[in-house]
Amino acid sequence: MKRVALAFDLGGTELRAALIDDAGSLLSFSSLSTDAAGGPAAVIRQIEQLAETVLAETPGLSPIGIGIGAPGPLDPDAGVVIAAPTLVGWHEVPLADILHGHFRLPVRLENDANAAALGEWRYGAGRGAESMVFVTVSTGIGGGVIADGRILHGRRGLAAEIGHMTITNEGERCFCGAIGCFEAVASGTALGRRATARTRPSDGTMLRKLAADADVTGRHVVEAAREGDADALALLTDEARLLGIGFTNLLHLYSPDLLVMGGGISHGFDLLHDQMVMTVRERAMPAYRDVPIVAAQLGRHAGLIGAASLIFDDEGNSLTKLN
Numbered sequence: 396m397k398r399v400a401l402a403f404d405l406g407g408t409e410l411r412a413a414l415i416d417d418a419g420s421l422l423s424f425s426s427l428s429t430d431a432a433g434g435p436a437a438v439i440r441q442i443e444q445l446a447e448t449v450l451a452e453t454p455g456l457s458p459i460g461i462g463i464g465a466p467g468p469l470d471p472d473a474g475v476v477i478a479a480p481t482l483v484g485w486h487e488v489p490l491a492d493i494l495h496g497h498f499r500l501p502v503r504l505e506n507d508a509n510a511a512a513l514g515e516w517r518y519g520a521g522r523g524a525e526s527m528v529f530v531t532v533s534t535g536i537g538g539g540v541i542a543d544g545r546i547l548h549g550r551r552g553l554a555a556e557i558g559h560m561t562i563t564n565e566g567e568r569c570f571c572g573a574i575g576c577f578e579a580v581a582s583g584t585a586l587g588r589r590a591t592a593r594t595r596p597s598d599g600t601m602l603r604k605l606a607a608d609a610d611v612t613g614r615h616v617v618e619a620a621r622e623g624d625a626d627a628l629a630l631l632t633d634e635a636r637l638l639g640i641g642f643t644n645l646l647h648l649y650s651p652d653l654l655v656m657g658g659g660i661s662h663g664f665d666l667l668h669d670q671m672v673m674t675v676r677e678r679a680m681p682a683y684r685d686v687p688i689v690a691a692q693l694g695r696h697a698g699l700i701g702a703a704s705l706i707f708d709d710e711g712n713s714l715t716k717l718n
C-alpha cells in the first residue's frame with residue numbers, strides 16, 4: 396500500500412493542496428486564491444474544500460497525515476500560527492488542532508520557508524546532505540537551515556530569518572523597519588527597484604520594453620540579461636555580489652554541505668552563479684570557500700513536498716521507537 400500524505404501550502408495570495416507519496420511525487424493538486432481578508436474560519440473552509448478536491452482525484456488512497464506550511468511566526472511544536480502578517484485575523488490560531496478535529500489525522504505545521512527547505516533536503520537539490528542552507532530569493536528573501544540532520548527551529552521556531560540579517564548599514568528601509576536587511580538590498584524587489592531607477596519610461600532600453608514602460612521587476616532583469624543586455628548584466632553582477640555577501644554569512648554561521656538557492660530570481664541562477672561564487676571566495680575564510688552553491692530543484696512545489704515529508708519522517712521515527 397502506497398504511503399501518501401495530504402499537504403497544504405498556505406500563502407497570503409494562494410492556498411495550495413496536494414496528495415503526495417513518500418517518493419515526493421504529487422499525485423493530485425489543486426489551488427485557490429486565499430481568502431486572506433476572510434479570517435481563519437474562511438480559510439479553514441477553503442482547506443477542507445481543497446482536501447475534498449484532491450482526495451476525489453485519487454480514489455482508494457487514504458492519507459496517513461496532514462502536513463501544512465504556513466507563514467511565520469508560528470510554533471511548530473504547538474501547531475499554532477502566532478501572527479501571520481499576510482492573513483487578516485490570524486493571531487494565535489491553533490491550526491493543527493483545528494485540522495486534526497476535522498480530519499482525524501495527525502497534523503504537522505511548519506513555517507513555509509522551512510517546509511520548502513525540508514522539501515529540497517528530502518527530495519530535491521539537498522538530498523543526502525547532513526547540513527544544508529536553503530535561501531529563496533523572490534519578492535522577499537527567506538529560507539531554512541538543516542543542521543546535523545534536522546531542521547533548525549530555535550526559540551519559538553523563529554530561527555533562520557535569513558532575509559532580515561543585516562548586511563549593510565545603508566540603502567532602503569526594510570518593511571521590518573531596519574536598514575540594510577539582506578531582503579531589502581538583495582531580493583527580487585530590490586533588484587527591480589535598481590533597474591527602475593537606472594532607466595526611464597520610453598527610454599528605448601530593453602528593460603523598459605520588457606516592462607511595457609511600467610516599473611521594471613527582477614524577472615525582467617533576468618530576462619533581459621539572458622538576451623545579453625548590458626544594463627541587465629551589470630545589474631545582475633551587483634545582485635550576485637549582494638547575494639554572495641549574504642551567502643558568505645550563512646556559510647560562516649551554519650557550515651552547510653551545500654547552499655541551495657530557490658525563488659523567482661533563481662531562474663537566473665546560471666547567470667548569477669559565477670559572481671556569487673567569486674564573492675564567496677573573496678570574503679569567506681578559506682575553509683568555507685569550496686561549499687557548492689546550487690539551484691533548487693522542486694520549484695514552486697518545494698513547500699508542499701516538504702510539508703508532506705513531515706508526516707513521513709514522523710512515521711519513520713515512531714517505527715524506529717517501536718523497534
Ligand SMILES: [Zn+2]
Pocket residue numbers: 558559569570571572573576578579
Ligand atoms: Zn528587515
